[in-house]
Amino acid sequence: MHKEHTLTKNQQIIFDLIDKSTEPMKAYSILFNVQKKGIKAPLQVYRALDKLVEIGKIHKIESRNAFIACHNSSCQVAKATAFSICEICEKVTEISSAGLSKYLANFKDKDGMKYSKYNLEFFGLCKKCR
Amino acid sequence: MHKEHTLTKNQQIIFDLIDKSTEPMKAYSILFNVQKKGIKAPLQVYRALDKLVEIGKIHKIESRNAFIACHNSSCQVAKATAFSICEICEKVTEISSAGLSKYLANFKDKDGMKYSKYNLEFFGLCKKCR
């Protein structure tokens, strides 16, 4: 079981914005959008983003420096993430595949080492862009 | 078979530096190190990095904004990369596992979509840091 995190005001504002967005949002675009709500400085945004990532409410798309809400209910901690990214329209989708998760969670390298966390980004063309 | 790419002067200087490094190098650290060789501006570095990534001589570690030389002879194009990253000492190792490559290259999502490229980053503690 996981502790339910009650979001603070800034965290809630920023999460709501990302959650409503149909595409990954960048930090300064988030900042621009929440300035009317009193969040004025980059650091306020980054602090909220850090926390939201930490508790698994959002994920960072590393190759794009952008953030999307997690829609995978089983993923309350940001320790195992996989995305597909369209190289034309930049649509990003979180991949939720039991097989893939299982394979990666159990993956051991040559030295028999297992890892506590991973991030996987697939690139290609989405249906629309083919 | 792949065309052999002859590196240009700037590309060669920057590749040599990254190749000799025991750890991933960041763009501005590269810049600092090659200034004595006449490469003075960030853009000169980024242009060389872009090309080196494109032809698979180096890879970008997205979560760290850093670059490492490819030591995987089979990987002449940057389309399928996997790394392990130690969260304490930041040691990065390229993972070369036939099983993993095969699994990911053949991975299809729910819609049966296959991808042309992927990047996977595993996080954990290396042997020394355990």
Added chain:
DNA sequence: ATATTTATGTTATATTATTACACAGCGTTA
């Protein structure tokens, strides 16, 4: 109630990456 931790607000600054423009070298081809 006090200590501790977590979050906030603000200013300044560091770090990472790109735009825009001028020009040089090289192979093609007309």
Added chain:
DNA sequence: TAACGCTGTGTAATAATATAACATAAATAT
């Protein structure tokens, strides 16, 4: 050879992403 396309170079300026440092407030624990 000259005109063209392509790739790479040099330089200055700037954009975009992220953090440091410091002061204060709110929430939680002892």
